Amino acid sequence: MPRTVHYNDLASLAGQEIGVSDWLTIDQDRVNKFADATGDHQWIHIDVERAKQFMGGTIAHGYLTLSLIPFLGAQIMSIEGVSRGINYGSNKIRFTNMVPVGSKVRGRQKLVSVEPKGGGLQITNEFTIEIEGKDRPACIAETISLVYP
Numbered sequence: 077m078p079r080t081v082h083y084n085d086l087a088s089l090a091g092q093e094i095g096v097s098d099w100l101t102i103d104q105d106r107v108n109k110f111a112d113a114t115g116d117h118q119w120i121h122i123d124v125e126r127a128k129q130f131m132g133g134t135i136a137h138g139y140l141t142l143s144l145i146p147f148l149g150a151q152i153m154s155i156e157g158v159s160r161g162i163n164y165g166s167n168k169i170r171f172t173n174m175v176p177v178g179s180k181v182r183g184r185q186k187l188v189s190v191e192p193k194g195g196g197l198q199i200t201n202e203f204t205i206e207i208e209g210k211d212r213p214a215c216i217a218e219t220i221s222l223v224y225p
Contacts, residue, residue, distance in 0.1 A: 078150065083157035083225050086197055087190040094187050097151040099180040099208055102136045107177055110140040136175040141215045145203045148183030157225055164220040173212040180208040196224035
C-alpha cells in the first residue's frame, strides 16, 4: 500500500527515502510487447534461443526498466490534494545492470527535493530499480515531476 502524503507536506520529506515497491517479475511477454511498442527488436531482447546460446537468456530493454518507474512509484507514494501531475523530465539516468527475463525488480524512491514552480511544486526523486538477488541495481534515475493543487 502506498504511503499517502498531502501536497502541503511534500517539502518536509525532501532528502528522505519514501519507500520500496513490491517485486515485479519481468517476463518475456512484457519484453516482446515493449519491443513491438518501440520498434526495438534487437535479438538480445526477443530471440530466446539465440540469447540462451550467447548470454544465458534474453534481457529486458533498459528503457523498459526505466518506463516501470510510474507503475512502481504509484505503489510507493500517493499524493493527496493535487489536481494533476505531469512528468517534467530527468536529470540523470544510468543503466547499471542487465535485467534477465524471469527476474524480479522493484523500485526504491528517495524524494530529493521539492521546489515551488509555476503555481505548483517541482518534485525531484531518485528512483533505484533493484533486481532481486543482485547487489548492483538495474537503473538509477533522477526524475522530475510537477504537481498542482
